[in-house]
Amino acid sequence: MSSEVERVFSSSKILISDRRNRLGDTVIQAVECLKSWEKAGLIKMEEVHQVQELLVALEKKQVTNVT
Numbered sequence: 001m002s003s004e005v006e007r008v009f010s011s012s013k014i015l016i017s018d019r020r021n022r023l024g025d026t027v028i029q030a031v032e033c034l035k036s037w038e039k040a041g042l043i044k045m046e047e048v049h050q051v052q053e054l055l056v057a058l059e060k061k062q063v064t065n066v067t
Helices: 004-013 025-039 044-065
Strands: none
Touching: 025 044
16 A cells, blocks of 8 residues: 555656656645645645646746746
8 A cells, every 4th residue: 555655756757747847846746735635625626727737837937938
């Protein structure tokens, strides 16, 4: 049986795909936190997806502004 830490690590590995390899640690932490809240029934998955999309867009904008 895997521990919660191992599940979060595996979930993060899925989040950080080849296409999303520039996601910052803050974005990854936020998404994983939201997923945990959804699993606990504190928020709805639709809200998680909306925030995830916003965070990814913000991260892309920051990377574009740096280069």
